[in-house]
Amino acid sequence: MEMTDYIYFDNAATTALDPLVKDAMTPFMTFNYANASGTYHDASLARSAINKARAQAAALIGAEPDEIIFTSCGTESDNLALYGTAMAHFSRDKRFNAVSDTIEHPAVYNTLDALKKAGFIKLARVSPDKDGFITPGAVEEAVRSQVKTKRDDASGQTKDNGIISVMSANNEIGSINDIAGIGSVAAEYGYLLHTDAVQSFGHVLLDVDVMGVDMLSASAHKLGGPKGIGLLYLRRGTKIVPTMYGGGQEHGLRSGTENVAGIVGFGEACRLAGIRMSADTRYIHELRDRLVSRILNEIPDTILTGPQLPDMGDKRLPGHCSFAFKGVQGSSLVIGLDIRNICASTGAACSAAANRPSRVLKEIGVAADHFNGSLRLTLSRNNTIEEVDRTVDAVKACVTQLREMFGDD
Ligand code: PLP
Secondary structure (H helix, E strand, O other): OOOOOOEEOEOOOOOOOOHHHHHHHHHHOOOOOOOOOOOOHHHHHHHHHHHHHHHHHHHHOOOOHHHEEEEOOHHHHHHHHHHHHHHHHOEOOEOEEEEEEOOOOHHHHHHHHHHHHOOOEEEEEEOOOOOOOOOHHHHHHHHHOOOOOOOOHHHOOOOOOEEEEOOOEOOOOOEEOOHHHHHHHHHHHOEEEEEEOOOOEOOEOOOHHHHOOOEEEEEHHHOOOOOOOEEEEEOOOOOOOOOOOOOOOOOOOOOOOOOHHHHHHHHHHHHHHHHHHHHHHHHHHHHHHHHHHHHHHHOOOEEEOOOOOOOOHHHEOOOEEEEEEOOOOHHHHHHHHHHOOEEOEOOOHHHHHHOOOOHHHHHOOOOOOOOOOEEEEEOOOOOOHHHHHHHHHHHHHHHHHHHHHHOOO
């Protein structure tokens, strides 16, 4: 893709590789191709580079380096967290309790379905409120349907009653959940807490102790890093078993020769995110607010799905804009924008590919006449105000054209 000709507004699907990340990775894709498990000089350089990246990733979320497990992607991290703890806690006479919600990414949603089907877990799912938040109150109610009483102080540290898995931020509607509030519920009832932070990691401040999470999943390609590398933050002492076996890399939890270049790139992306986050957020908020207000003001019968602006601006991912247009097919809109060299999506990249209706929009109660008209525009530090204006004009033209072609009146 010639990025000079294109406007790229699909940063929730993936981001461009940052040039500094590419520079950090290049030596490990060219002259130093050593296996980090080797005993010669270049291998020890590769091992040191992995250790540095582990420390960079840990620093971004207030963790210790030995609590970071590198995996191949966010999906694998979610699977390891959920399968690994369910298998570690399951016994023949007792399934492990699990509480999650109805708007998780398929990497969590489908994994929990599979664990339930295989008989490993007893699953309760909570619904979001109309803005797309999973509230601590709703999670507590679901936990209480599984265990009736809170843990007393003496056993408060033991987290063997079950697992809660609630995403840090939603990929389709940008809602940022109160994970710290859910963390209090997890601690009170002796549940482990996992959060899928693939969308928020590197974009909003996350601290594993403040949130009280035991596990957190992230993926490099959502923050200017390469594809094919993810991580699982795993709190020390968490009871878990590996889901794949082999040479015992990554503390025995993720066997397989390390993707040194990918890990180094992820580390550099974390370092850059830590330095740039507040300035980038201010800049991206400016673009986002202009884009949202122009679209809502200039295109009738349009809603912003998820948290509303300006009131809930901080509870929405910085560059995330998602709309629903009455009487328009989102997929036609995306094609119309593509013809005008603008990359956008109807929602999640994976459900768009399968052309399935959005589970998330249904769950937050988007009206039937708006339901098929979803459009997600997700911005990054690489975008400009001129691109915002060109895109709004293009969306306006496409929506008008589609309504003229297919409208009832
Ligand atoms: N979880 C969420 C919330 C996501 O948005 C995504 C990707 O879009 C994933 C998990 C999967 O991450 P990966 O593409 O690294 O497997």
